[in-house]
Amino acid sequence: MTNNIELKKNSYFASCPKGLEEFLDYELAEFGTKDRNATKGGVNFTASEGAALDSLLGSRIASRMFYHYCDITMGSEQEFFEMAKQVKWEEIFRVTQSFKIHCLFGQGPTGMGVKFKSPLYLSQLLKDSICDHFREQTGIRPDVDKYNPDLEILLHISATDHDRYVAKIYFDLAGFSLAHRGYRLKSVGAPLRENLAAAMVSLVPKDSHLPIIDPMCGSGTLLMERALMSANIPPSFMHLRKKEVSKRAVWNLEKTPFLKQFFAKKWEKKMDYFSELAKEGIQKLGSDKFHLIGLDKNNFPLKEFKSSLSHCNIKGSFDIRNMDAFNFTPDFGEGVVFINPPYGHRLGELQETEELYHQFGEKLKKDYKGFTAYILAPHGGLHKKIGLRTSRKIPVFNGNIECRILEYKLY
């Protein structure tokens, strides 16, 4: 390969919802990763194979985890096309396997949109380079599969000085969102994204044995993530179980020759280690060690919550009640409230939602003395209706909605 293609080794990027970069950075540090650099929407890092796999199977905050394969320095679309053709694609995946490319433009001094037509166009260019490369070598080309490819490529373009650009090529280690733990059978209403819920519940040390209440728990994401964290059940537990039953490749890194070979020495051992943690944790939850209370006035999402628990074989620890949050008064002196109340985004709902926030603030003041409450609320006027002094505010995004995790110490 020419000097303009720099092969990487032990270099990774983990993406996460906007606002969770610091949470992810902290978590990746615990897995023994190095040289971390948090950017908008993720963290770049280096890691040994073991630390990378620990992060893949153990991260509660990451959305996706990518192996950074190479950087291509170029000045034009044509140059990129020619350079990308020189990558030894046949060492990465087989011509009979399928692939998919997603391209993102990063920040840069010169407008990327002026130099390059669009991210979609660059994805197509890369696809053509890969197909031409294989055709020249073998006479045939691999297929693109948008839904279930064997290799997912992330192409990230950023500008350097002197009108030169860097195209970073990454391979998705899982090929699915790590936030989709697999415990939901289907989703109703507006379930919280699992990694955002995990970040919120991580604000209380995982070895705290205080009772946890979600008074508007819906399908139970906050309580579920808290349970997994407290019992040390890895977020990948359902994927590990699927692997154990099916014996088939679940993660992309098990499918393509390059990644398979790269992680070969550690992969089986890591899967065994995390599967063992999952089994021990599920047993711990069954022993009623943790006190997790979920309320909702609507029975529909509660049924989903209960189906998730039985789908995962989780018994014990949860006390789920179909009741109005305003009719519940805790009969213990200390605890933690995690709550994601309705946002009232639909037309005509705002006034009702403002009243709900106000009434809930009053309820906390009156019946939750000695508790700490964490409320995930949209940024704007709504949270002011709670009428309590925050001890902490953390900006996060729930999808495209700018929110705050608000902490209240209730005396």
Ligand SMILES: C[S@@+](CC[C@H](N)C(=O)[O-])C[C@H]1O[C@@H](n2cnc3c(N)ncnc32)[C@H](O)[C@@H]1O
């Ligand atoms: C945004 S959803 C919570 C979603 C939940 N975090 C999840 O992951 O599925 C808000 C929930 O609050 C419930 N709710 C609204 N008012 C309530 C009240 N007064 N008492 C109990 N639940 C209430 C709704 O039924 C809805 O399920």
